Amino acid sequence: MITLNHYVALSALLFCIGLLGALGKRNAIAILMGIELMLNAVNINLVAFNRFLQPSQVVGQVFALFIILVAAAEVAVGLALVINIYRRRLDTNIEDLNWLKW
Amino acid sequence: MPDSQAVFFWLLAALVIGSALAVVLLKNIVHSALYLFLTFVGVAGLYILLHAEFLAAVQLLIYAGAIAVLIVFAVMLVRRGDIRLSNLYSIHFLPALVVSLVLFALVAVAVGRQLWLGYLAPPPEEPLVSLARNFLGEYVIAFEVAAILLLSAIVGAVLIVRGRRRSAP
Amino acid sequence: MANLYWIPKAWLIPLLPALAFPFIAFITRKARGLSALTAILAIGVSLVISLGVLWEVIAHGITMDNPVEYSTVWLQIPQLLKIEAGLLIDPLSAVMLLVVTLVAFLVEIYSIGYMEDDPGFSVFFAYLSLFGASMLGLVLANNYFMIYFFWELVGLCSYLLIGFWYHRAEAARAGFKAFVVNRLADFGFLLGFFFLFIIFHTFNFRELAAAIPAYHNVGLLTVAALLVFTGPIGKSAQFPLHVWLPDAMEGPTPVSALIHAATMVAAGVYLLARAYVLFASLPNVMLVVAYVGGFTAIFAATIAIAQRDIKRILAYSTISQLGYMVMAMGVGSMTAGIFHLTTHAFFKALLFLAAGSVIHALHEQDIFRMGGLYKDMKVTTVTFIIGALALAGIPPFAGFWSKDEILAAAYHNGFLGLYILGTLVAFLTAFYMFRLIFITFFGERRAGLHGHESPPVMTIPLGILALLSIFAGFVGTPFTARGFSTFVYYAAPHEVEPDYMVMALSTLVALAGIALAWWLYGRPSDLPERLKESYRWAYNLLWNKFYIDEFYLWIYRRIFWGLAEAFHWHDRHVVDGLWDGVGDVTRASGQKLRYLQTGNLQTYALVFFTAVVVIALWMAGMGGMIR
Numbered sequence: 001m002i003t004l005n006h007y008v009a010l011s012a013l014l015f016c017i018g019l020l021g022a023l024g025k026r027n028a029i030a031i032l033m034g035i036e037l038m039l040n041a042v043n044i045n046l047v048a049f050n051r052f053l054q055p056s057q058v059v060g061q062v063f064a065l066f067i068i069l070v071a072a073a074e075v076a077v078g079l080a081l082v083i084n085i086y087r088r089r090l091d092t093n094i095e096d097l098n099w100l101k102w
Numbered sequence: 103m104p105d106s107q108a109v110f111f112w113l114l115a116a117l118v119i120g121s122a123l124a125v126v127l128l129k130n131i132v133h134s135a136l137y138l139f140l141t142f143v144g145v146a147g148l149y150i151l152l153h154a155e156f157l158a159a160v161q162l163l164i165y166a167g168a169i170a171v172l173i174v175f176a177v178m179l180v181r182r183g184d185i186r187l188s189n190l191y192s193i194h195f196l197p198a199l200v201v202s203l204v205l206f207a208l209v210a211v212a213v214g215r216q217l218w219l220g221y222l223a224p225p226p227e228e229p230l231v232s233l234a235r236n237f238l239g240e241y242v243i244a245f246e247v248a249a250i251l252l253l254s255a256i257v258g259a260v261l262i263v264r265g266r267r268r269s270a271p
Numbered sequence: 272m273a274n275l276y277w278i279p280k281a282w283l284i285p286l287l288p289a290l291a292f293p294f295i296a297f298i299t300r301k302a303r304g305l306s307a308l309t310a311i312l313a314i315g316v317s318l319v320i321s322l323g324v325l326w327e328v329i330a331h332g333i334t335m336d337n338p339v340e341y342s343t344v345w346l347q348i349p350q351l352l353k354i355e356a357g358l359l360i361d362p363l364s365a366v367m368l369l370v371v372t373l374v375a376f377l378v379e380i381y382s383i384g385y386m387e388d389d390p391g392f393s394v395f396f397a398y399l400s401l402f403g404a405s406m407l408g409l410v411l412a413n414n415y416f417m418i419y420f421f422w423e424l425v426g427l428c429s430y431l432l433i434g435f436w437y438h439r440a441e442a443a444r445a446g447f448k449a450f451v452v453n454r455l456a457d458f459g460f461l462l463g464f465f466f467l468f469i470i471f472h473t474f475n476f477r478e479l480a481a482a483i484p485a486y487h488n489v490g491l492l493t494v495a496a497l498l499v500f501t502g503p504i505g506k507s508a509q510f511p512l513h514v515w516l517p518d519a520m521e522g523p524t525p526v527s528a529l530i531h532a533a534t535m536v537a538a539g540v541y542l543l544a545r546a547y548v549l550f551a552s553l554p555n556v557m558l559v560v561a562y563v564g565g566f567t568a569i570f571a572a573t574i575a576i577a578q579r580d581i582k583r584i585l586a587y588s589t590i591s592q593l594g595y596m597v598m599a600m601g602v603g604s605m606t607a608g609i610f611h612l613t614t615h616a617f618f619k620a621l622l623f624l625a626a627g628s629v630i631h632a633l634h635e636q637d638i639f640r641m642g643g644l645y646k647d648m649k650v651t652t653v654t655f656i657i658g659a660l661a662l663a664g665i666p667p668f669a670g671f672w673s674k675d676e677i678l679a680a681a682y683h684n685g686f687l688g689l690y691i692l693g694t695l696v697a698f699l700t701a702f703y704m705f706r707l708i709f710i711t712f713f714g715e716r717r718a719g720l721h722g723h724e725s726p727p728v729m730t731i732p733l734g735i736l737a738l739l740s741i742f743a744g745f746v747g748t749p750f751t752a753r754g755f756s757t758f759v760y761y762a763a764p765h766e767v768e769p770d771y772m773v774m775a776l777s778t779l780v781a782l783a784g785i786a787l788a789w790w791l792y793g794r795p796s797d798l799p800e801r802l803k804e805s806y807r808w809a810y811n812l813l814w815n816k817f818y819i820d821e822f823y824l825w826i827y828r829r830i831f832w833g834l835a836e837a838f839h840w841h842d843r844h845v846v847d848g849l850w851d852g853v854g855d856v857t858r859a860s861g862q863k864l865r866y867l868q869t870g871n872l873q874t875y876a877l878v879f880f881t882a883v884v885v886i887a888l889w890m891a892g893m894g895g896m897i898r
Contacts, residue, residue, distance in 0.1 A: 002111045004218040007152075010115050012209035014122055016202040021126035023198030023877050026190045029176055030131060031873075033138050036169065037122055040145050043161075051152040055223040058232045061157050062241060065233075068164050069248050073255035075169050079176040080259040086180040087265060095192055098870030194873050201880050208887055 007048035015041035118144035277323030289404035306393035359413035374533035384729035402428035414474035445521035456505020463498030507539025524627030532620035561601025568594030572699035577813035604680035611673035618661035621736035625655035663701035669744030701784025
């Protein structure tokens, strides 16, 4: 029997893997990928809670759709930024992008 | 005897977690992008298990179809140097690992202590109709704002990618 | 009082000139004629409304005890503060409205001629309008806060107008002096009515009038009353803050006329009348008021004897007459004070405008360089003499009746010393005024200066004011039934009993003053020079105005500067040192802390999530999840 706990645990694991990618990688595109993983984890949570706690309604799915939508916009702008930075600096290494400091 | 639901769940879970780990751990950004695609597909499978068929389709279309492809394009556009070392760990990898593990442990303990009395009632008859009612009813303003957001994201992305117009010929 | 017509429109009286000010300043500034027309039209309509108001006040039996009040709450903090904006119309304000609008109207007409060639013609009319508006607002105010607001506006306008010819250093300095001296006094006034507010929780005159007689903490009330009295000391140029008024002569002469007759100095006396219930309940404060007024009267009159500048003599006579009015208030006759204010407004405006006519013709202010002007300037001479007779208190001119009422009040209320002093001042007044007349208008021409009569636009206001100076007194003679004293009064209306002894004595001393002036200056004689030589010290003392200015300057240089130096040192080293230290510490710590900003996004995100984990752990611990 698969319970809600299974889904929540899976989602938590996926979130943490995404977090690891977002915090621990050097390439800006890889960081974007990590963020996408985290967003997917959130979506799994939303849909699972919807399914197990309010099966007659679809509010969780509505929110998941909104998140997908925002994620698409975010990826588009994020990648545009990466490409722009690459064109100016020939670099996508996030550790070199540190000129926003003292 | 495990039911088919459980079998599929464990298979999909293994797929999602395994490919997600590959996304993060592999050193070749192209491979990472491909495994990301696999993760998205796995998540879509989970949606089907959760009776969210429409969402699964959207997941495939947008995440697997559009976002993953967009990422691959970006990788191609900014490719430079040895592709096999294109996706290295940053200096923050170890602290990030610790934070992630502690966070997971925390959630896992919490989940383990809490048992939600989920009941598996049948899903709505017409989930799509229900979705549409929500989008065009209660959440119509958010829906419209989302449309504007998408539009501005498109325009913004184009503007940013084009960069500053060269003044000298 | 259902069918009032003019009184509900009283708010227009200050508003019209107030609107004329921006209108002239922003729209008609280039068109000189239009500017003058706007200003005169505005004050003219105000004059008509004021007449209507006065008529209705008389016709509808509105007395001091049942005035008409329109009020609206302007600012309110419940339980704490309530500031009203409102109009109070009673016989007192009705009379003042008429005096102010009438004098301002005539002065503005006169100014067309006097300021003819001035490049600042339009601006001058704008300022005059604002000046009039401020004073009218002050007269109509129904509470201390509003009166203070207009009080300061009047001060501002006087500053602008005294320093109107600001390119002349003396004029700029005189404006500055007037402003600073008045500020000093205004601060006392401000503290005074704040005191009243703290005690009674209201600014409203009528509410205060009801509350004050029932209050018994005399000490606190005395402090408040004395502080309020500093306002009139400054505005109405009483000793020891009279020093600004003679210097204010640097302004254009119509301004002097306005300041001395209707707008500026009258404000102080008017405030005394408005706040009369406060003073009347405190005999000790009344005594202070009376003696300050009396001393100022004689003090300024003696100075006026030795002055040579035609406008300065008039200025000191104003101070002296203001002393009379304040003294009248102090000896308990608010009626006499306001009556004298009214008649004085007419004849002092007349004297200043006539003096202005002389100055306009000769471009000279030293009376010893004039002489024999009656041949060239008949109208000016005649009107000036009428004004001087009124000022000197020769019956039946206006000044006689009002001065007589003051002296009678002093005599009958038991202030014998002040009565003798007042009579002496009457003698001095007649003497210095006719010294001025004999030297300026008669005798032979000195310094070869020839005058010419001023244009009708200047002489017609002189004529009107001369008529008023002759006849205005009749509204308040002891022989007039139901006259001024049953109209403007404090506590109860009363009929003044004619006191022939007081009348005869004051007339006699005035005539004696004129005779002495004639004996010394009206005929060819070297007596004045010989007197001057033999009493050199006295002459110097008077010529230098008792060295009051020098004394203030000495205080300013020695004591004030010393204090300022000490405060400056304290400011520089203690206050600045403290805050510089705070700044230095902040800067130094910022210098070190800025290295926390690595600019690396992942570092920030890592810190962020670490914090999330730590907080989650802490909350889990609180919730008892981890044991």
